[in-house]
Amino acid sequence: MRxxxxxxxxxxxxxxxxVHEPAPPDRLEGIQRSVAGxxxxxxxxxxxxxxxxxxVFMVVHDRxxxxxxxxxxxxxxxxxxxxxxxxGLPAEEAEGEIELxxxxxxxxxxxxxxHTPDYRLEDTLLVTPGIAVTNDTRVxxxxxxxxxxxxxxATLGYAGWAAGQLDAEIARGDWYLVEADPALxxxxxxxxxxxxxxxxxxxxL
Numbered sequence: 680m681r682x683x684x685x686x687x688x689x690x691x692x693x694x695x696x697x698v699h700e701p702a703p704p705d706r707l708e709g710i711q712r713s714v715a716g717x718x719x720x721x722x723x724x725x726x727x728x729x730x731x732x733x734x735v736f737m738v739v740h741d742r743x744x745x746x747x748x749x750x751x752x753x754x755x756x757x758x759x760x761x762x763x764x765x766x767g768l769p770a771e772e773a774e775g776e777i778e779l780x781x782x783x784x785x786x787x788x789x790x791x792x793x794h795t796p797d798y799r800l801e802d803t804l805l806v807t808p809g810i811a812v813t814n815d816t817r818v819x820x821x822x823x824x825x826x827x828x829x830x831x832x833a834t835l836g837y838a839g840w841a842a843g844q845l846d847a848e849i850a851r852g853d854w855y856l857v858e859a860d861p862a863l864x865x866x867x868x869x870x871x872x873x874x875x876x877x878x879x880x881x882x883x884l
Contacts, residue, residue: 714845715740716807718863719747720855720876729784732873735838736793736859738804738812745840748791748812750832750864751872752781759823766816773823780869782834791834792818795861798828809861830865855880 719735735747756776763770782791796811798821803813811828821827840848848854857879867875 713740714745714849714856716810716859718750718857718859718876719849720857720873720880722853722855725853730838734872734876735783735854736806736810736864738791738806740845742842744842745845747838748782748793748832748834749838750780750793750834751869753869754779754781754835763820763823766819768816768820770823773820774825775823777819777822777833780832780834782836783838785837785839787836789835789837790814790819791837792822792828792831793834793864794818794828794831795865796828807859810859810864830861832864 714737717737719733719737721730721733721735725731730749732751733749734751736750737745737747739746756778759773759775759777760770762777763773791812791814793810793812796805796809798813798818799805799811800813800815800817802815803811805811818827818831819833822831822833845854849856855877857876860879863872863875863879
């Protein structure tokens with residue numbers, strides 16, 4: 680299946696905050712603790728079809744709200760050359776295909792790449808020691824030319840929560856919290872990520 684790349688016209692609008700350190704204490708006021716850098720694992724009782732059996736890597740979580748990226752739903756593969764042309768980037772050296780994934784229901788024209796930290800740009804956000812996030816188009820050009828990160832998940836859209844919303848969902852049991860493990864994100868087959876993450880939550884299946 681190939682993802683209809685017409686949605687890529689509005690891709691990469693720079694939604695990530697220019698922060699490379701944990702949020703300061705004043706931005707965490709009003710929440711129990713930041714879950715940035717952790718995985719949200721959807722519980723069985725979560726009724727929202729946008730998040731049914733999803734695993735979400737949390738990028739930002741403070742008193743102003745939260746942003747995360749679903750890491751276990753595929754869209755399909757798109758020719759790398761065609762993708763770069765849509766992004767207005769030189770495509771002469773592009774090879775193969777790039778797999779795109781569903782990052783969440785908000786703004787499906789916005790792209791993020793979750794990747795290993797061997798690759799860094801100026802605005803790359805190092806969320807954990809082993810996991811980084813970039814939403815600069817240059818990362819896609821580098822991936823297409825074989826010069827990108829060793830492992831990555833390229834997503835369209837994201838999951839967003841207003842101030843206090845995610846905390847309420849966690850409190851009522853919609854989500855389980857699991858430490859983010861690069862091996863689970865980048866090495867576990869997509870179809871197995873929810874089950875593997877669910878097992879790590881310590882709750883019996």
